[in-house]
Amino acid sequence: MPVTAIYGRPANSRAADMNYLTQRLLTFPLVLLGVSLLVFFAIRLVPGDAIIAMLGTEAGLLTDAQRASLEAYFGLDQPIIVQYGRWLAGLFEGNLGISVTYGKPVLEVILARFPLTLELSLLSMLISLAVGIPAGVFAATRADRPSDLLVRLFAMLGQSTPSFVVGLVLIYFLSVTFRMLPAMGSFTPLFEDPIGNLSQMLLPSITLGLSFAAAVTRISRSAMLDVLSDDYVRTARSKGASQRDVVWKHALPNALIPVVTLSGVEFGYLLGGAVIVEQIFALPGLGRLTLDAISQRDYPLVQGAVLFIAFNFLVVNLLVDLAYAALDPRIRLGGK
Amino acid sequence: MDLLKVVLRHPSGRIGAAIILIFLVLAGLGAVGLTPHDPLKQFVVDRLKPPSLTYWFGTDLLGRDTFSRLMLGISESFIVAFASVAVAATAGTIIGLFAAWWGHLWDGVLMRTMDVLLAFPAILLALLIVAIEGAGMVTSIVAIGIVYTPIFARVVRAPALAIKGREFVEAARTFGSSQGYILTRHLLLNLVAPLTVQITLALAWALLTESGLSFLGLGTQPPAPSLGVMLAESKSMMTRAPWLMIFPGLTIMLAILGFNLLGDALRDILDPRTQGRGA
Numbered sequence: 158m159p160v161t162a163i164y165g166r167p168a169n170s171r172a173a174d175m176n177y178l179t180q181r182l183l184t185f186p187l188v189l190l191g192v193s194l195l196v197f198f199a200i201r202l203v204p205g206d207a208i209i210a211m212l213g214t215e216a217g218l219l220t221d222a223q224r225a226s227l228e229a230y231f232g233l234d235q236p237i238i239v240q241y242g243r244w245l246a247g248l249f250e251g252n253l254g255i256s257v258t259y260g261k262p263v264l265e266v267i268l269a270r271f272p273l274t275l276e277l278s279l280l281s282m283l284i285s286l287a288v289g290i291p292a293g294v295f296a297a298t299r300a301d302r303p304s305d306l307l308v309r310l311f312a313m314l315g316q317s318t319p320s321f322v323v324g325l326v327l328i329y330f331l332s333v334t335f336r337m338l339p340a341m342g343s344f345t346p347l348f349e350d351p352i353g354n355l356s357q358m359l360l361p362s363i364t365l366g367l368s369f370a371a372a373v374t375r376i377s378r379s380a381m382l383d384v385l386s387d388d389y390v391r392t393a394r395s396k397g398a399s400q401r402d403v404v405w406k407h408a409l410p411n412a413l414i415p416v417v418t419l420s421g422v423e424f425g426y427l428l429g430g431a432v433i434v435e436q437i438f439a440l441p442g443l444g445r446l447t448l449d450a451i452s453q454r455d456y457p458l459v460q461g462a463v464l465f466i467a468f469n470f471l472v473v474n475l476l477v478d479l480a481y482a483a484l485d486p487r488i489r490l491g492g493k
Numbered sequence: 494m495d496l497l498k499v500v501l502r503h504p505s506g507r508i509g510a511a512i513i514l515i516f517l518v519l520a521g522l523g524a525v526g527l528t529p530h531d532p533l534k535q536f537v538v539d540r541l542k543p544p545s546l547t548y549w550f551g552t553d554l555l556g557r558d559t560f561s562r563l564m565l566g567i568s569e570s571f572i573v574a575f576a577s578v579a580v581a582a583t584a585g586t587i588i589g590l591f592a593a594w595w596g597h598l599w600d601g602v603l604m605r606t607m608d609v610l611l612a613f614p615a616i617l618l619a620l621l622i623v624a625i626e627g628a629g630m631v632t633s634i635v636a637i638g639i640v641y642t643p644i645f646a647r648v649v650r651a652p653a654l655a656i657k658g659r660e661f662v663e664a665a666r667t668f669g670s671s672q673g674y675i676l677t678r679h680l681l682l683n684l685v686a687p688l689t690v691q692i693t694l695a696l697a698w699a700l701l702t703e704s705g706l707s708f709l710g711l712g713t714q715p716p717a718p719s720l721g722v723m724l725a726e727s728k729s730m731m732t733r734a735p736w737l738m739i740f741p742g743l744t745i746m747l748a749i750l751g752f753n754l755l756g757d758a759l760r761d762i763l764d765p766r767t768q769g770r771g772a
Contacts, residue, residue, distance in 0.1 A: 184605060191609035202625050313505075313757075317750035319701055321708050321724065322742040329731050329738065429614040433705050437728070447617070448709060451624040463621055467612045 181478050185471070192467045193248065197241050200460045253461035258453050263461035267443065273344055274442040277365065277435075278427035280358055282420055284366025289373025290416060296374070297381035297412075298404055308374065315371025324364040324437040331360065344441050361438045365431050369423050376419050380412040387411075414481065421477030428473065429466040499762050506758030512751030520571045523564030530558035532565040533716055541734045551736040553726065559737060563744055566718040570748070573633050573713070574699040580638025581699075582692055585645020586684070590676055592646065593653035604650065607643035615640045615698070616705055628711045637702050641695050648691045649684055656683050686763040693759055697752035704745050720745045 219227070228234045232243055247253070253263035296308035345353040384390060385408055393407045432444035439445075443462065450458035500506040522528065529549065530536075536556035544551045550559035592603040610618065622636035656662060656679065665675050706712035707721030715722055720741050727737035 184608065187605055188608045188612060191605060192612050195609055196621075199621060199625055313753060314746070314750065317697070317753050318746045319704055319708075319749070321705065321721075322746060325724065325728060325731065325738055325742065329735060332732055333735075426614050429617055432616055432620065433708060436709060447620065451620060451711075459621070459624055463613070463617060466614065466617055470614060471612050 178478055178482055181475060185475055188471060189468070192471070193245060193464065194241070196460055196464050196467070197244060200456050201237070203454075203456065248464075253464070254457035256450075256455055256458040256461075258450070258455045258458065263458050264465075266458060267446065267462055267465050270441060270443050270446045272346065273440060274428060274431075274435075274444065276347060276354075277358060277361055277431065277440070277442060278424055280362035281365035281369065281427060281431075282424055284362055285369035285373050285423070286416075286420060288366070288370040290377050290413075292370070292374040293377025293416075294381050294404060294409065294412075296378045297385060298400075300382060305378075308378070312371045312374040312378075315367060316375070318368070319433075320364055320368045320431070321433045321437055323367055324361070324434055327360050327364060328437070357440075361431075361434050361440060364434050364437075365427065372419060372423070373416060377412060377416050380415045381408060384408045384412045418477055418481055421473060421480065425470040425473030425477075428469045496762070500755070500758055503758040503762060505754040506762070509751045509754030509756075509758060512747055513755060516567055516571070516748050516751065519564050520568035523561075523566075524568040524572075528558075528561035528564045530561045532557065532561040532718060534558075541730070543734075544736055550740045551734065553734070553737055554730060559723075559740055562718040562723060563720075563740060566720045566723055566741070567744065567748065569630070569713050569717060569719040570700060570703050570707075570721075570745075573630060573637065573703045573719075574696050576634040577637035577699050577703070578641065578692055578695045580634060581641035581695060582645050582688065584638065585642045585647075586649050586681070586688065588642065589646040589649030590653055590680060593650045593657055594672075594676060594680070600650075604646070607646045610639065610643045613640075615702055619702060619706055620709075620711065623706065623711045628714060630713050633703055633706055633712045636706070637699050640702065641698065644695070645688075645691060648687055652684055652687060653680050656680055690756060690760045690763055693752055694756035697749045697756060700745070700749050700752065720748075 216224075225234070232240055235243070244254075251264050253267070255261070256263050256266050259266050292308050292312070296305040299305045345357055347354040381404075385404075387408075390403060390408055393403050398407065429444070431442075432448055434440075435442045435445040436448060443466065447459065447462040447466070449455075450462060500510060523532075534557065536552060536558070538556070539548065539552050540556040541554060542548055542552045542556075548558050548560065550563060552558055553562070588603050588607065592600045613621070618640050619633075619636040622639060623632050626632040626635065662675060662679050665679060670678075703712055703719070704721035704724070707719040708725045709721075710725065712721055713719035715726075723741040724738065724745070727734070727741065731738045
């Protein structure tokens, strides 16, 4: 789904934007609380109780006394509200519980996987902006000419191609043309072996980057078209500014505002772990961790990972809104 | 019918509609079993055959006909996409309408709940639901439906609020029209245009999410073919049998492209703000 679709902005009036921002700030803790509620109770909807979920079939071997002591140990003998309260209190101390499969604190497991996802997100965002912005600007300045139509066609195709199709095609060409496969399995950290790391991260980043480049192209093109018809651009032109100056110096900075919003949302989304791309390229990132936790029924880990991802997503989105306010003088907090 | 004519005159609307029509025919034929071969039958002597006159798109490792499987896969994927968008559009419209109509506390509660759902990346929320309910077609429909409900709630709420304040709604109230009548006749009817655009685009995203879920093995379960399942199966044999990857890949892309093109055309036509910009 194109990320712009979710975070479509309300009407572009100053008051609406200000309201929107204040509202976002005020409701942020509320939404966080809602997310924690949803994650906590969603996991409890899983058939079977938590002891069975934790021990699997071995739970059948427990005596009643063992069971009761386990329940007391995990606080499962308490009313559900108390359990939620304890869990929530634990969250504030960074205690997300213990992963069943790893036998380690959930937060520790998550943080071990996070650098890879962070790097992947940054790289693919870089690629999508490097491709998308010039393409969008190029198309906008040649609106409705064949070159514009061509760019739009590619953007449309890009938006319609799932990332796993792009990834598979890239792997195919690599393996057929160069007779090699991308390094899979163990992950090489960036600071240990930069070359090895980048050769491993290149294809996944291109895969994700290209999927987002289509959205960036479309947004930059339409923002640029909007700006190019603005009065101040016409003034700049009539003062004799060259086409290049008009486009790159006068128009682009303003046209970039919606692009910033989009890339922020995109970044938040990427930090959530690109589940599918990590799966294709066998990268042990956050997305794959979540997927594996789901198939291994490691519920504390699923719960922690989902919460961690949603938290990142929300924080990044809030930051984007603040950055947006800072970039656009018309909606700067307090200033008129 | 007028809308249909306008859509067909719009270049991307025409292409989009044509693509969707072809896929609907293929899906329909696939669903009733009118495929060149039995999609599940294993022609053991003809394993991994490249495309030929007998097997138009080749065969897979088990000797099953790719084209027939694709037809069935399209129908499986389309059923999930259409059903989940129906779920999302219905639930989202009801939530958005009531949030706008009741206002105040209800508006806050309903829309903040929608914000909570939006705090999860789509595929992750779907994964969470699949983790709880177990993989399968119905779960996919429910999961994708829930994921896209907030978007419909948002799309409906804003214009519903605007219409609610208009004179003709006020007039209807003073005439003593029932709430239900006002909601369906005055509000809902005026929301048909934005909803049409949204539904078309949502079908594209639903297809994307469905193929992603089944690619991960969490959607439609084998041996039933779905487009994502077929692609996932092709991965290990891509150099020996590239047709197993190429055709399902192209199919997914074209199907999503069709809905995106049609959605864009509808937005151009129905939303005066974007008229003639095409971006």
